[in-house]
Amino acid sequence: MxxxxxxxxxxxxxxxxxxxxxxxxxxxxxxxxxxxxxxxxxxxxxxxxxxxxxxxxxxxxxxxxxxxxxxxxxxxxxxxxxxxxxxxxxxxxxxxxxxxxxxxxxxxxxxxxxxxxxxxxxxxxxxxxxxxxxxxxxxxxxxxxxxxxxxxxxxxxxxxxxxxxxxxxxxxxxxxxxxxxxxxxxxxxxxxxxxxxxxxxxxxxxxxxxxxxMGAVQSQKALRIANLTLTHMRKGLTPVSAGEVCAILYKEIPSLAVAITDRNKILSHIGNGLDHHGTGEEIRTEATKYVIESGQGVTVGKESIQCENPDCMLQAAVIAPLKRKDQTIGTLKVYFSSERMISPIMLELIRGLSTLLSHQLEIADGEKHKELARESEIKMLQAQVSPHFLFNALNTIVSLIRTNPDHARKLLLSLSAFFRQNLAGTTRQVSTLSEEVEHVKSYLSIEEARFYDRLDVYYDIEDGALLAAVPPLTLQPLVENAVKHGLKGKSEDGKLIVRANKEENRIKIEVEDNGEGIDSARITSLLESPVTSEKGTGIGLYNLNERLVKMIDEKSGLSIQSEKGKGTVISFSVPSPNAKRLEEVM
The missing domain is CATH 1.10.1760.20 (Arp2/3 complex 21 kDa subunit ARPC3)
Incomplete structure (x- = not known):
């Protein structure tokens, strides 16, 4: 008992x-x-x-x-x-x-x-x-x-x-x-x-x-949403990215509608009320303007939504700010049938999502600045010309003016063409192999004049390869490396070969010299660390490799084959013109 x-x-x-x-x-x-x-x-x-x-x-x-x-x-x-x-x-x-x-x-x-x-x-x-x-x-x-x-x-x-x-x-x-x-x-x-x-x-x-x-479920949902929205938010806050994100959130969050605005207008609205809460309309609600100005999220009822349609099902909403750094650049709005549907867990989820989207926008902004900086660096490197090359070219031309004026005139034209191509490379995203070969010929005509009979240049290029698209100023730095480094110790019989041949659906481009070669231990480091050329254009092999991989594909990276005392072959490949057209048709 x-x-x-x-x-x-x-x-x-x-x-x-x-x-x-x-x-x-x-x-x-x-x-x-x-x-x-x-x-x-x-x-x-x-x-x-x-x-x-x-x-x-x-x-x-x-x-x-x-x-x-x-x-x-x-x-x-x-x-x-x-x-x-x-x-x-x-x-x-x-x-x-x-x-x-x-x-x-x-x-x-x-x-x-x-x-x-x-x-x-x-x-x-x-x-x-x-x-x-x-x-x-x-x-x-x-x-x-x-x-x-x-x-x-x-x-x-x-x-x-x-x-x-x-x-x-x-x-x-x-x-x-x-x-x-x-x-x-x-x-x-x-x-x-x-x-x-x-x-x-x-x-x-x-x-x-x-x-x-329950917290783990919400966290898992937030991570899933983060993974789904990251690709779109990397593009910044635009009507297209907002539409994609709203569609994802509407599917993941039990709500009547989801909208994203910038500071002035509705970028996207998915769900109920689309007929009168239209995408592209100016922001009218005071609650949304308050969130934009204050940077503080709010939960509002029917009156604050200020919908003029008496049959509108959107009776409550959570409005959260979207920020980039400390500035509010838009809002995330999630609509419900009543304020009772907004549980504390739901409120925390929406707040967390607004923070997550804000971080993604900051990442997108950072990546944009990083890309601009990378492009600026590439343009700067493309525009660089070695002072040694310029002085040597001018000295060669001066020495030929009296002894061989016609040759001096041809060298001046080659130097002019070389500079013109260098400057053109800073404003273009893509070049053709034909233009790259002409640039190399302008450069080598000057170098051959300096080396007299110590340098022989050969071209083995298929006609169909000349239309291949390549990044600007890709071939000339490889040729300059071969001349300045590979053949610098050659007192005679220096040989340089430029090849471009089709292999399956790609064009393989090679620059070969019979110079002193490269140590096997150094070959790997040339492509893995940003070591720039001290006497060349300033565009090192690492930078060239990065440009090829990022601008074309992984298969396009540089390949170096060299043996000490027996010369070097540096090659890369790009999609052939026919392969690109075939891909576009498919």
């Missing part, structure tokens, strides 16, 4: 456990990343101490002399004791908050029990404090678990009550009375408090795990 009476009190345990899970500071106990401050710790001590006091008052008064029991009391007689759940609150405090909170709650509940009276008052007061300490020690040893398991809670709760029975036997007097009391209430209290502690912990674990599961 006593066990059943004690178990009836578990309804109070369920209520208190549920209420505690609603308190924000209580949740901090289970977050390993957060620390509770002294004030919050003190508040927890008071809460659990009061819980222990409630357990005392809801206990059953037991008189072991006449073997009587009755419920609810505020004062105990000298021959009376209590069968109660006081230890339960103290044990839970120690298990969840550690020994400080456990002992603190034990002090409050224990002192209260002492002043309540009865021949076990002092013993029960001491036992309550000891129970908090025991639970705190067990909690410390359970480091890997934020919350102990119900099984551990049952064992600790039952053990703490068993210790209390031993303390009663050791301290309470007369001993015969204490022994009779323990025989009457010992086993029922051990069982009931063990079950109560396990139930308390189980409720807390269930509530928190359920909320964590």
């Amino acid at each position: 006593l066990v059943l009476a004690m178990l009836e009190r578990l309804g109070i345990i369920v209520t208190v456990a549920f209420l505690l899970t609603r308190l924000p500071f209580f949740r901090r106990l289970f977050d390993a990343q957060l620390q509770i401050n002294f004030r919050q710790r003190l508040l927890l001590v008071v809460v659990f101490g009061c819980f222990g006091i409630i357990g005392t008052y809801t206990g059953i008064v037991v008189n072991p002399i006449d073997d009587s029991m009755y419920r609810w009391t505020t004062v105990l007689g000298e021959d009376e004791a209590l069968a109660n759940s006081r230890v339960l609150g103290v044990v839970v405090a120690g298990l969840l908050g550690g020994w400080r909170i456990g002992i603190g709650a034990g002090l409050i509940a224990g002192v209260h029990r002492f002043f309540l009276g009865g021949f076990t008052g002092f013993a029960c007061g001491i036992a309550t404090i000891v129970a908090g300490a025991i639970a705190g020690i067990i909690s410390k040893k359970q480091k890997k678990n934020r919350i102990v398991t119900p099984q551990v809670a049952f064992i600790v709760g039952a053990s703490a009550e068993a210790v209390q029975m031993l303390i009663i036997l050791g301290i309470a007097r007369p001993f015969d009375l204490a022994l009779a009391l323990v025989q009457d209430i010992g086993l029922p209290m051990i069982i009931a408090n063990g079950i109560g502690t396990a139930l308390f912990v189980l409720i807390i674990r269930s509530v928190i795990q359920e909320e964590e599961r």
Whole structure:
């Protein structure tokens, strides 16, 4: 009977456990990343101490002399004791908050029990404090678990009550009375408090795990949305990107409609109300203007939506800002049938999505600036001409003016063509292999004049390859590298070959020299690190390789074959003109 009476009190345990899970500071106990401050710790001590006091008052008064029991009391007689759940609150405090909170709650509940009276008052007061300490020690040893398991809670709760029975036997007097009391209430209290502690912990674990599961679902949804929207938001905030993003959000968020605006107009509206909440219309609602000006999100009802259509289903909305850096550049608007449909979780999801989209817009802006900077660097490198080359070319021309004026005139024309092609390369995105070969011929005509009979140049180029599209100023730097580095030690019989032949659906372009070659260890580093040419145009092989890969495809990267003392072949490939046309037709 006593066990059943004690178990009836578990309804109070369920209520208190549920209420505690609603308190924000209580949740901090289970977050390993957060620390509770002294004030919050003190508040927890008071809460659990009061819980222990409630357990005392809801206990059953037991008189072991006449073997009587009755419920609810505020004062105990000298021959009376209590069968109660006081230890339960103290044990839970120690298990969840550690020994400080456990002992603190034990002090409050224990002192209260002492002043309540009865021949076990002092013993029960001491036992309550000891129970908090025991639970705190067990909690410390359970480091890997934020919350102990119900099984551990049952064992600790039952053990703490068993210790209390031993303390009663050791301290309470007369001993015969204490022994009779323990025989009457010992086993029922051990069982009931063990079950109560396990139930308390189980409720807390269930509530928190359920909320964590819901949070994980929302996080998974947010990550999925982030993955789906990233490609579109990289294009910036445009009507096209806004339309794609709105379609994704409308599918993922249970809502009536989704809209995205810039600072002036609606970029896209997907869902209900499309007939009168039209894409491209100017922003009219004061709530949206407020969000744009203040940068603060709002939740609005029907009146604030200011829809003139009496049949409009859009009765509530969450309006969140879209920001780039610290400036609000637009809004995300999610519409619902009523404000009751906007749950706290839904509100947090929309706020999180607006932040996520804002970050994506900042990334898009950063990538745009990075691309502009990269293009500017390429243009700068393309426009560079080695002063050594210019001075050497002018000196060669000067030396030929008197001895061979016609040749000097041809070299001036070649130099002019060389500069013209260099400047043209800074304003063009693509060139043809034919134009690149002409640029190389202008350059080599000057170098051949300087080298006299020490350099022989050969061209092996298929006619069909000349129409192949290549990035501007791609071939000439390879030829210049071969002349300046590969053939610099050649006193005679220097040979340079420029090839372009079709291989399947690509054009393979090669520059070969019979110079001193490149160390095998250096070949890899030339393409993996941005080492620029010290005496050439400034466009190193690494930069050329990057341009080819980024502007065409991975297959177009440079390939270097070289053997020390036997020359070097540097090659790359581009899609053939016929292959490109075939791809366009398909």
